[in-house]
Amino acid sequence: MMKRLISERPFSAYGLLLGVATLALWAVWFFMYPYFMRWMEGYSFFSTVPDYTGIMLDSFKDIPQYIGAFLLQFFRFPVLGALIQALVPVGIAACAGVVIRKIFREPDQLLWAAFLLLPPAVLLQLGDMNLSKTVTMLLIAAGCALAASLSALCKRNFIPFPGVLHHYLLMLAIPVVSVGISVFMLLDNDKLGRYHEEVAHLEYLGENGDWDGILRTVSRQDALRNRFARRYVLLALSETGRLPDYAFSYGLSDADDFLFQHEDFLFCRSFNVLFYRSLGLANPAVYHSYHYALQSSYGVCFDAVRYMADLYIGLKDYDLARKYIDILSHSSCHGRWISRRLPALDRIRNSEPAYAVSSDKFIFTSFIPDMTSLVQRYPENRKYLDYLLCATLAEKDAESFLRAFSQHYKEEISAPRLYQEALVLIASQNPDILKRFKVDKEIWNCFIDFTDLMQKGRSAEAKRKYAETYWAYVY
Amino acid sequence: MKGILKIFILFVLVYGLSGCRIWRDTSYVTDVELEIFPDYKGVTVPCNIAPLNFMIEDADHVQANFMAGSDASFRIIGKDGVIAVPEKKWRELMEDSKGGTLSIEVSVWSEEWPEGVTYTPFNIYISDDEIDGWVAYRLIEPGYVGWRQLGIYQRDLTSFEETAIVTNKADDGTCLNCHNFPAFSSESMMFHARGANGGTVIYHEGKLSKVDFGDISPVKSTTYPAWHPEGDYIAYSSNTTHQIFFDEGRQPVEVFDTASDLVVYDLKNNRLITDPRFMTEETLETFPSWSPDGRYLYFSSYASDTLPVLFSTDIRYDILRVAFDPETGTLGEKIDTVFCAAEDGGSASYPRISPEGRYLLYTWSQYGTFPVWHQEADLRMLDLEEGGDADVSLWNDADQADSYHSWSSDGRWIVFGSRRLDGRYTRLFIAHLDEDGNPGKPFLLPQEDPRHNVLRMKSYNVPEFIDGKVELPREAAEIFIPKQ
Incomplete structure (x- = not known):
């Protein structure tokens, strides 16, 4: 049937194959990279405000990036994002088809050649986060198609092609192979990669407060392998109050594992925004939002603007919240997002901003001093205390741990598991500790078993048996 | 029937095109x-x-x-x-x-x-008082330490025309700042370009140059400028600036200097004039500004035996002045105190003398040297003839920072940056001062679409009146691009 279709109606066959290519590419993008596409939207920016247009369209060469930014807005909806990502290379192939039909003799038999552009176009898409390269190629292809169409007004179908290339098998094989290569490149690429999709997925879960989702998604191996996964899972543990039970189950080994103190790569700043938002510290969250925006090639990005709108709504700062929502209202895909926030915005319209009293404490020095300062100011805040205690444990700083612990835990209170394990460990050097703090008998027995195994030289077994304990981390 | 239809269509068209604007x-x-x-x-x-x-x-x-x-x-x-x-x-x-x-x-x-x-x-x-035709300013994100697209722009105050004087579009790693002009002249301009191939870019007497002060003096870099009204000198402070960030509170950041000295650049002889009195570790001098006749150099100053300190809310700047002889390029012996922080309270930044020499306008804040992040920052004015303060409280916002300011060439107008709209994005306000020293209520820089004031995603920095449109040679935007 295919042979008949290709032989008798080659143009229809060509159209059908373009459709198949679109569907195949769409499916790969939609099913394999939905969160990465969402992230691409968040990392981009488009607006009809004059400032943005003025800066973005400063010269002719800015046009592809401007068009790319416009298209990226729709990546907020992975169905549309995948469609755009599929249509761009297929559009390039379609433009090549127009050129073939206008300038070659017996063109319909040669339309398979248009598919040769599919793999390079897909290759160009990989890592093209602002779509400028792909849009440039699409514009060039469209320009060629237009030029061929115009030249055909004077002279058309004037280039002969060897008859041997007019074979129906080529019309079938070349498109299939081209689509296959394109799909393979998308599935097996280093630039885009599953790694980015994984992190973008975690970011999505974090932004939506799906902490259990993060805990379900990230395994211990993931946390050890992927520093983003480690931080997201630690944040999820903190949010669900389980940090002092499982912090060392996910590879916590350093106080800096809780956030990106000294790194500035993609995804770092957005994580830091979530981290500080979780701590209820607006100033550092805004700080990282600004820096996240500045990393984007637009100097501003949707994610950062959305973060700041939400942060300022939380602070009851109507003027700034309204500003960012107004800016977003000049983009194409924020109607629902804005309408969901309008009631909250309206409620704070006449409110006094709810900024905390100015502190004389500075942040961004290093994790433990920052948390110590917060714990001193907010002794009742469990999150701050857990971060401080877990950080001191990660640093194996028994003295600091004991100092903070003894200030906030009374002897009659049963402390979380990791803290009890640390107390037992400290008690092995300083038994008086156990007179001051309560340790569950079960934990004490486990520790005896653990030390027994260690003393017998069976450390591997001890660590395996008590893998999630603080003792396994220390030894 | 057709006639009725035509009339109906005509009515719909006329009514529709008019947008119901009756x-x-x-x-x-x-x-x-x-x-x-x-x-x-x-x-x-x-x-x-x-x-x-x-x-x-x-x-x-x-x-x-x-x-x-x-x-x-x-x-x-x-x-x-x-x-x-x-x-x-x-x-x-x-x-x-x-x-x-x-x-x-x-x-x-x-x-x-x-x-x-x-x-x-x-x-x-x-x-009746006309305003200078143009104002120059920098547009930058009101972030902390980073930037992406920024530039120095100019705005025709008699229309809505805004054009870029110079931007960092060719290399967004470069920061452009501290633009300055001699006596409101749009014929000359300087700005700093900070980056791998940075320096101080000076356009003067039709020539464009880039100065690296490290090449001609022990002073590595310069910061706040003040171009002498006669054009031959530029006074600079050379600041070692730091930032600290507050985790809570409305003020997110404090900017401060641990060192700052005063130098004067002699354009004709390409030399940096230094005076040991203004190069000590024990004293911070900053924000130089010339008297209109160019015979005095005003500046903010803080002296302490304990310098350099990291940061303290006890750092409060006075305003001092020293005579200057343009013939020899030397600073006078006597240093006068114009504003004494210890007596008057607070800290004074950006001293600016009105063109007729009567008033000294400055930004007051409780402490420190970077008032734009201080909500309490206000404009204040000294009457140098009568002595004492002149009341310009009408220019200030009670809740938000009012800061960097410049006089118009006739002294009847000031332009200043204020964060009164939203507390974060600095906008330009213009205010009148009549010949009797009575201030008028300030107004926001007019925009063709008023919403532009809200939607603009950048802050205005360092507004300076100029007498015309600046036309820098094209190379000015390329002179600081890092060499490959």
């Missing part, structure tokens, strides 16, 4: 004060200013009757709640109203007033 009569009159944005009620404006377009929030329909004196001059029907006056009409109105009052009666139809309401007219005072 002058209406209201059912009510109220003496409730009208809320407009920007707040142009009762402001004093120069007679050559661009149209003061304004908007009424949540209005379905708005119309305004502009009256010079008691005569109805013209009516404007708003669109999307915005009253936008055509420039030609505005120009004629300004000419007619010069030295008088423009009265504007606004009628609004909204959810609250579906039948329409007419508000009591508000006034705008049209001063």
Whole structure:
């Protein structure tokens, strides 16, 4: 049937194959990279405000990036994002088809050649986060198609092609192979990669407060392998109050594992925004939002603007919240997002901003001093205390741990598991500790078993048996 | 039948194209004060200013009757709640109203007033005093340590034209800052370009150059400039600046210096003049500014035996002045204290002498040297002739920072940055000072679409009046691009 279709109606066959290519590419993008596409939207920016247009369209060469930014807005909806990502290379192939039909003799038999552009176009898409390269190629292809169409007004179908290339098998094989290569490149690429999709997925879960989702998604191996996964899972543990039970189950080994103190790569700043938002510290969250925006090639990005709108709504700062929502209202895909926030915005319209009293404490020095300062100011805040205690444990700083612990835990209170394990460990050097703090008998027995195994030289077994304990981390 | 259809289509077209913008009569009159944005009620404006377009929030329909004196001059029907006056009409109105009052009666139809309401007219005072045609400023994100796209721009105050003087588009790793002009002249300009191939870019007497002060002196870099009015010298402070970040509170950041000295660059001889008195570790000198005759150099100063310190809220700057001899390029022996922080309280930044030499305008804050992040920062003015303070509290916002300011060439206007709109994004306000020293209510820099003031995603920095449009050679935007 295919042979008949290709032989008798080659143009229809060509159209059908373009459709198949679109569907195949769409499916790969939609099913394999939905969160990465969402992230691409968040990392981009488009607006009809004059400032943005003025800066973005400063010269002719800015046009592809401007068009790319416009298209990226729709990546907020992975169905549309995948469609755009599929249509761009297929559009390039379609433009090549127009050129073939206008300038070659017996063109319909040669339309398979248009598919040769599919793999390079897909290759160009990989890592093209602002779509400028792909849009440039699409514009060039469209320009060629237009030029061929115009030249055909004077002279058309004037280039002969060897008859041997007019074979129906080529019309079938070349498109299939081209689509296959394109799909393979998308599935097996280093630039885009599953790694980015994984992190973008975690970011999505974090932004939506799906902490259990993060805990379900990230395994211990993931946390050890992927520093983003480690931080997201630690944040999820903190949010669900389980940090002092499982912090060392996910590879916590350093106080800096809780956030990106000294790194500035993609995804770092957005994580830091979530981290500080979780701590209820607006100033550092805004700080990282600004820096996240500045990393984007637009100097501003949707994610950062959305973060700041939400942060300022939380602070009851109507003027700034309204500003960012107004800016977003000049983009194409924020109607629902804005309408969901309008009631909250309206409620704070006449409110006094709810900024905390100015502190004389500075942040961004290093994790433990920052948390110590917060714990001193907010002794009742469990999150701050857990971060401080877990950080001191990660640093194996028994003295600091004991100092903070003894200030906030009374002897009659049963402390979380990791803290009890640390107390037992400290008690092995300083038994008086156990007179001051309560340790569950079960934990004490486990520790005896653990030390027994260690003393017998069976450390591997001890660590395996008590893998999630603080003792396994220390030894 | 066809005729009726044609009439119907014609009606729909005419009505549709007019956007229902038909002058209406209201059912009510109220003496409730009208809320407009920007707040142009009762402001004093120069007679050559661009149209003061304004908007009424949540209005379905708005119309305004502009009256010079008691005569109805013209009516404007708003669109999307915005009253936008055509420039030609505005120009004629300004000419007619010069030295008088423009009265504007606004009628609004909204959810609250579906039948329409007419508000009591508000006034705008049209001063005879013209304003300098242009103002230059930097536009940058109001972040902390980073930037992406930034540039130094200029705005024609008599229209809405805004153009870039120089931007970092060619290399967004470069920071451009601290632009300055000699005596309001648009013929000369300097700015710093910070980056791998940075330096101080100077355009003077038709020549473009880039100076690396490290090449001609032990001073590695310079910061705040003040171009001598006669054009041959530029005074600089050389600051070692730091930032600290507060985890809570409305003020997110504090910017401070651990060292700052004063130097004077001699353009003719390409040499840096230093004076050991202003190069000590124990004293911080910053924000140089020349008297209009160029015979005195004013600056902010803080002295302490304990310098350098990381940061302290006890750091409070005085304003000092020292004589300067342009013939020899030397600073005088005597150093006068003009503002004494210990006696007067607070800290003084950006001393600026009015062109006739009578007033010293400065930014007051409780402490420190970077008032734009201080909510309490206000403009204050010393009367150098009469002595004591001149009251300019009308220029200040009670809650937000009012900061960097410049005088117009005739001393009748000031432009300053204020964060009063939202607490974060600095906007430019212009205010009048009459010949008796009476301040007028400041007004926001007019924009063709008033919403631009809110939607603009960058802050205004360092507004400086200039007498015309700056035209730098094209190389000025490339001179700082890092070499491959």
